[in-house]
Amino acid sequence: MLTIRNLQVEYKKESPILKGIDLSMESGKIHGLVGLNGAGKTTLLNTLYAFIRPSEGSICYNERTLKRRDIAYLEAENYFYPYMTGREYLNLFPAGKNGFETDSWQQLFHLPLDDITENYSTGMRKKLALLGVLKPDKPIVVLDEPFNGLDLESAHILTLILQQLREGGKTVLVTSHVFETLTSSCDQIHHIDHGIIGHSYSREQFGMLQKLLYSTIEDQASDQIKKLI
Amino acid sequence: MNSAFLRFRLRQSGKFIREIPVIYLVVMVGLLLIPGIALYQFTKDLKGSLIIAAILLALLSLLQLRRKDYRFIFLTEENGWKVFSMDYFLLSLPILIILLVNSFWYISLAIIAGCIGISFIKQPFHRTKKGMEAPGWIPAEAFELRAGIRQYGGLLLILYLSAWIGLLLPFASLASLWFFTVVLSDIFRFSEPVQILCAQERPANRFLHRKLLLYLKLSIYAIIPVCAIYMLLYPQHWWLILTFLVGVSLNIALFIVNKYAHYLPNTKITGGQVPITTAVISIFLPVFSPVVLFFLIKYYLAACRNLTIYLYAYNPESASRI
Numbered sequence: 001m002l003t004i005r006n007l008q009v010e011y012k013k014e015s016p017i018l019k020g021i022d023l024s025m026e027s028g029k030i031h032g033l034v035g036l037n038g039a040g041k042t043t044l045l046n047t048l049y050a051f052i053r054p055s056e057g058s059i060c061y062n063e064r065t066l067k068r069r070d071i072a073y074l075e076a077e078n079y080f081y082p083y084m085t086g087r088e089y090l091n092l093f094p095a096g097k098n099g100f101e102t103d104s105w106q107q108l109f110h111l112p113l114d115d116i117t118e119n120y121s122t123g124m125r126k127k128l129a130l131l132g133v134l135k136p137d138k139p140i141v142v143l144d145e146p147f148n149g150l151d152l153e154s155a156h157i158l159t160l161i162l163q164q165l166r167e168g169g170k171t172v173l174v175t176s177h178v179f180e181t182l183t184s185s186c187d188q189i190h191h192i193d194h195g196i197i198g199h200s201y202s203r204e205q206f207g208m209l210q211k212l213l214y215s216t217i218e219d220q221a222s223d224q225i226k227k228l229i
Numbered sequence: 230m231n232s233a234f235l236r237f238r239l240r241q242s243g244k245f246i247r248e249i250p251v252i253y254l255v256v257m258v259g260l261l262l263i264p265g266i267a268l269y270q271f272t273k274d275l276k277g278s279l280i281i282a283a284i285l286l287a288l289l290s291l292l293q294l295r296r297k298d299y300r301f302i303f304l305t306e307e308n309g310w311k312v313f314s315m316d317y318f319l320l321s322l323p324i325l326i327i328l329l330v331n332s333f334w335y336i337s338l339a340i341i342a343g344c345i346g347i348s349f350i351k352q353p354f355h356r357t358k359k360g361m362e363a364p365g366w367i368p369a370e371a372f373e374l375r376a377g378i379r380q381y382g383g384l385l386l387i388l389y390l391s392a393w394i395g396l397l398l399p400f401a402s403l404a405s406l407w408f409f410t411v412v413l414s415d416i417f418r419f420s421e422p423v424q425i426l427c428a429q430e431r432p433a434n435r436f437l438h439r440k441l442l443l444y445l446k447l448s449i450y451a452i453i454p455v456c457a458i459y460m461l462l463y464p465q466h467w468w469l470i471l472t473f474l475v476g477v478s479l480n481i482a483l484f485i486v487n488k489y490a491h492y493l494p495n496t497k498i499t500g501g502q503v504p505i506t507t508a509v510i511s512i513f514l515p516v517f518s519p520v521v522l523f524f525l526i527k528y529y530l531a532a533c534r535n536l537t538i539y540l541y542a543y544n545p546e547s548a549s550r551i
Contacts, residue, residue: 050541050542051423051539067542068427068430068542068543069430069543073424075424078422079422079494079495080422081372081373081376081419081421081422081425082376082380082419083357083360083376083377083379083380084372084375084376085359088369088372088375089425091369092369092370092372092425092428093428094428094429094430115359116357116359116360116379118356118357119356119357119359129424132424133424136428
């Protein structure tokens with residue numbers, strides 16, 4: 001169980017980004033995180049991975065303080081070192097207990113691992129970064145916008161991978177701007193709004209969350225759009 | 230034409246000039262006067278003017294073929310050639326003025342026509358060449374070297390071979406090895422993504438020590454055989470070899486600590502040029518070695534501090550996350 005208690009993060013004094021996140025995430029489940037731009041999704045993920053030190057609160061995993069060693073984190077933007085091949089990139093990550101086989105993954109994702117990453121497409125880069133995250137076999141997997149840039153086949157393969165991670169008892173946290181990608185794979189979706197978790201929705205409540213999100217957006221934007229177009 | 234581009238270019242130039250400290254600006258203007266006067270003298274006759282015009286147009290053509298904003302300009306401006314020709318006109322302006330002063334107005338016109346013509350050259354879509362393959366025995370952790378061999382492999386190989394061939398003459402091998410280390414300085418100018426930095430899960434100081442040890446080992450492995458043979462051939466130069474090895478080790482360590490002192494994920498490192506230049510020169514002038522040592526210690530401490538920002542989560546004492 002990953003437990004977040006009263007997590008507060010501020011970049012500047014008196015302008016907090018996360019204003020007291022309280023969240024419990026069960027192991028062996030896929031958790032989605034949705035929120036509008038600037039709601040604090042990436043800040044929360046960066047804090048989980050200890051890129052950012054919180055000003056208040058605690059993060060525990062199985063009743064002990066969460067360590068970065070427990071987490072694998074896929075960032076939304078993936079950068080690769082110049083003139084490095086995909087294989088070299090993967091070789092930098094220590095293999096976990098899952099017996100990661102580079103060549104088998106290459107066959108699944110059709111990656112030109114012996115070519116330099118400058119010649120990779122956006123989707124290939126995403127897949128390579130994803131393999132770097134899967135290789136160390138961490139108990140918590142945090143994926144920020146993993147579906148970005150993936151083609152239909154790879155997106156579906158990713159959904160299957162997420163399900164397999166769930167079967168393996170891992171705690172998976174995924175964000176996506178495409179709501180449907182979350183509803184098709186998540187067991188629970190947490191709605192973050194202005195730095196706090198508004199509510200957590202189980203699978204049967206996803207429709208309610210979708211209505212809530214879309215109605216909020218429509219309330220805010222439909223009049224403006226009518227004026228503009 | 231999209232006048233926003235012209236305003237933007239002028240703003241860019243203004244910003245570039247404003248950011249240069251006044252003293253450097255004065256020195257730069259002084260230094261630029263020398264090629265300016267030389268150019269003025271050279272373009273006094275028709276032959277010289279034609280040569281300069283041809284060189285200028287050739288350089289502008291190369292720029293057109295390699296410029297990175299080629300596609301972006303077509304996204305923002307339907308007639309991209311107008312933006313390109315404006316850029317080339319601005320770049321040619323100093324030479325145009327010199328040619329006009331020398332009364333070669335028709336060559337100036339030809340350059341302007343050339344700028345417009347070059348703007349229509351289409352940039353081919355090209356893949357980045359993979360370059361030379363790095364030997365398998367170089368560990369994955371030395372990714373800077375592996376990537377560097379891909380970029381500068383041919384040059385490194387020529388320098389290394391010339392170091393061996395240069396054993397026939399005194400000092401020649403050492404000069405080649407010196408060039409070899411100068412090229413090595415360039416391979417540490419990119420910051421890796423945080424994911425790579427964190428892959429080893431080590432605290433800052435242990436990460437840095439491992440990196441230093443790895444690269445010192447690799448460079449010494451490459452350099453020692455040449456130095457050993459050199460010592461056998463020219464035993465009277467033993468002190469030179471010793472100084473050279475110390476100098477090279479200091480330099481390589483400085484390249485690494487400089488990288489991590491200025492590390493910012495996913496960026497090109499531009500800081501620390503003065504210490505690196507001093508280090509490179511110090512091989513010839515060992516009197517600078519204490520200065521290099523000073524920079525090495527200073528940047529080592531800075532690198533530890535900087536890396537701690539990213540690697541603090543691996544410190545044994547950081548049990549608490551707050």
